[in-house]
Amino acid sequence: MRERVRSLDTDSQGIVNNAKYFELFQDARLDHLQEIQDPSSPWQLGPDNSFVLVTTTCTYRSPLRHRDEIIVRAWTQEVGEKSFVLAYDVRRLDDSVVAEGSSVQVWIDAGGKAVPLPGNVRRALEASRDST
Template identity: 30%
Template sequence: MSSLTTVQVRFSETDAIGHVNNVSYFIYLEQARVDFIKSLQADREHPDLFLAVVSMTCDFIRQAFFDQVLIIETTVTDIGGKSFTLKHTMKEKQTDDTIAVGQSVVVLLDREKNKAVPLNAGWKEKLRCHQE
């Protein structure tokens, strides 16, 4: 099972060449990651724990342009002891062409200690439901 996020490219997200600026892709991936995590409705009984991104990459496959509608599919590719990895596949809605493929590595962090802590069984179970 995957999570889908829809983004419509705004004019302000393009650059002087007329295509989407590379920084905007990371904003789109952030939105997809946030939407995915919200969809998990994971355990929030520990407010001292939060998620933090420790790595993020994006491979640009095709150009995107103003007013295109992009669909970002997010899946889980790896579940570790303290982290999980998300894959984000961004496609143009009308043509289904792949625009970009990104990856985010996320850890569960103890706010007070500022250290990664193990993912509990509840997190792992919810993540497995979205694993490729």
Template identity: 30%
Template sequence: MNPIQYQFRVRWGETDAAGIVYYPNFYKWMDEASHHFFHEIGFSFGHLFSEEKAGMPLLEALCKFKSPLMHEDEVCVRSTIISLKDKVFTIEHEFRRMDEVVASGYETRAWADFSNGKPKAVSIPDDIRRALANRRKKDDPNEEHV
């Protein structure tokens, strides 16, 4: 399946004194790309939380850097589901400047019910599971079949 793309231009405030992107911004952009991903598949984070009292707390994140990004670089983040389990999914993010992969990373998130004020991991709803499965990159031998 084709990844969902999130595009932006690096702003001055996201760089250090040398004009190179400060590394925590990649984690911010992965979070933004995940929000964009869910919006594109028809499930806004904001709506899910306000209407369904559902959220996706971050369990793990990793980013590997290959080449620096600079002020005003045009960036495209390609996001794909790489693992889908009962209560947890992993979304991969590939950062590109034109045709060059400059970084790649992932976020592992749990599906959680916030209706009692405290997050409790619950099964991913079937409609959302199907939408995520349709955006899955490859099969994981340990994941549950949808």
């Protein structure tokens, strides 16, 4: 996903605020999960069948400034029985890494209890593993 840094994403020092990276990761995550779904077997997300984010990380490598152009990527890194890990990076157009991160998602039932990933979800995640 290609983006341009907006002025409202920067702080008083003129660099991108740390919270913005998590927004970029979220957008990339949603795009990635949408792209990997099999149209013939869509994920039926709802109150009794969904995932929650339990961990997010971000390592900052270099500051971004207003109007910098970037590419944000997300990919499946690991697939467990009840969870999956996505990885992210933010790069300038010259391919230099600005930030890297990850998130752990756990599949839950209506009571919030961790449950095994549904078969179609597991298949989609496994098929997309490490495809960047």
